[in-house]
Amino acid sequence: MANKVVKFGGSSLADAAQFRKVAAIIHAEDARRYVVPSAPGKRNSADTKVTDMLYACHELAQKGQEFSQDLNRIHSRYQGIIDDPGLAFSLDDAFARIAADLKQGASRDYAASRGEYLNGMLLANYLGYAFLDAAEVIRFDQNGAFQLDETIALLRQRLSGMDRVVLPGFYGATADGHVRTFSRGGSDVTGSILARAVKADIYENWTDVSGFLIADPRVVNDPKVISTITYEELRELSYMGATVLHEDAIFPVRTAGIPINIRNTNCPDAPGTMIVSDDNDEVSGYTITGIAGKKGFCAINMQKAMMNSELGFCRKVLGVLEDNGVNFEHMPSGIDTMSIIISEADMEGKEQQVLSQIRKAVNPDHIEVEHGIALLAVVGRGMRRTRGTAARIFAALAHARINIKMIDQGSSELNVIVGISESDFAEATRRIYDMFINSVE
Template sequence: MKKVVKFGGSSLANAEQFQKVADIIRADEARRYVIPSAPGKRFSSDIKVTDMLYECYDIAESGKKFTAKLDKIKERYNEIIKGLGLELSLDDEFQVIHENFEKKAGSNYAASRGEYLNGIIMANYLGYEFVDAAEVIFFDENGNFDEVKTDKKLADRLKDTEKAVVPGFYGAKPDGSVKTFSRGGSDVTGSIVAKAIQADLYENWTDVSGFLVTDPRIIENPEVIETITYRELRELAYMGATVLHEDAIFPVRKAEIPINIKNTNAPQEKGTLIVAHTCHKPKYTITGIAGKKGFAAINIEKDMMNAEIGFGRKVLGIFEENDIS
């Protein structure tokens, strides 16, 4: 059995969380391919490493001195390394990052270094092989994800690799420049890897015990959804449910690989299982409720609309002219 396991930023924010993650991975031999995010917040007022990298690069791009900011990021990683008791130095990696920031390598490159560095630490801690996502996940020259090329290269690269860490969130364009997915894109990377290796299960570990029937900030103690279909999940994610990146469903949906949303801090809980279709009768008629701001439904009434050729095209043209999706 092969499992791909992705861990979010809150699951990898410090050494203590790294240890929890390692215990989870080592508890199941099938957890052979690991997708780490960048370190998240250690406490409520903390700053995510990805945001620190964006801020540092903005300073570099403006031509100002950024070394002190970069050193702060380096401290975050050294704190994790020290806490794990690893004999590991990231000095060379940070020297390369410094040089590339000076060369204005781009904000995509800057943001991707959070996952890249966390992947190196995770691979060292687990004793797994490190596979740079820029070598196996590809975008075309326009920045669109190249599914065919990625699927082939990734499958070839991992077919003889028993255990590997592949950093989430980024890949590379034909010229070698780094390109990232949108924020939260490590979910997408996990899904891509799961499809490429034909995994039996994709486990997405986060700080909640699965999908809830509604927003816990609005409704007190909502229940966890035990099983949900890809289609239902897509609708909830599109309308604001943020447990899983909405684009993470597509690669595994084609291969009908189930996704299990699990809680790093409560690994004994079942979480939510996302499947192609369910045969059992659901517990509730309504799967879940989500809301999204800045969203409108349009209702149009017009006499004899059904007999007017091209009416739908005209309406859609108005939306397009006004830049409305």
């Protein structure tokens, strides 16, 4: 029997109308047996996510202030979904428990998790599926670290004999019952864990976009959807700021060889993006798979005669960064020069101290910090078998008179990263998109 895990994000479950869409999608395929819901998201741009409303309740409770009005507003959100189809179902007792727990000092993680918990119970009733509390099967240790092997064993044990199940996303608990959460967007991770536990044929991740886009639609007008992407490519793009899927959601299914399908709840007939382990030589028609980037970097530029023959030069410089708790992103170098690309946030309040310690450690002839740098990654498995890809990237930027401050290519030949001025970021993205996508249309 075919077996699918389906996860629905907050925008997919924001109100009664969205619940109807979700139910129709689930019932359209008998294979959609395991469902992971997020908490209700925004119904419109001016709305507030239920998770954020719960955080606000917790903050008031911690201060000993009255929060019943705020909690009642959350109750009303769920009640609207219950009343729409006229369900014979009540969350009154659950809300009474939440109110009591918050008054007794329940943790911030507990408060945040209640959005998924309530939505899970409601969706299970809506669908006629069994409900399984994630706190009983998603296991964290006392330090808040997720325990994959123990979780998989617990899930397989509890799901034995259960055919159709709703498991709320985002949270779990320690062995003694203290609720812990993943980082925001963690319902993606829960879905991935569940897919691995039940050995799903596919993990469908339903959201509000029709797949992974080749470029940021806020920068490029109406970018194409990526039809197929490998886990390796997705990691590269996610690291550089593409955020359709929570990064940690990749690993549980990747090792099991389970594909992920990113789908659009509001456009269910669109095929979306398939995320797979290997490319199987599938050709998308484009050399590149995606373009992604981030602003907010600076470069420490150093120059010293005979740097290349000075034993331990690089180690000493990196030792200074480590001592100051500063990570580096890239480190392009020449014979007598070296640049270190660092997040501006990591350097905040430490710049002069770091420079002083580098001067003391390696005595460079010249050292300076250049601010306002953006990193732009061009990613694609097709680059491995296509000559001249890097030349086309640089030509696109040269024609736009965009100066390249750094070039880095991984040994996998899967990506090329360029450092440019933040002011050139949008134009650089558009020019590269035109070169590789629009020019082959």
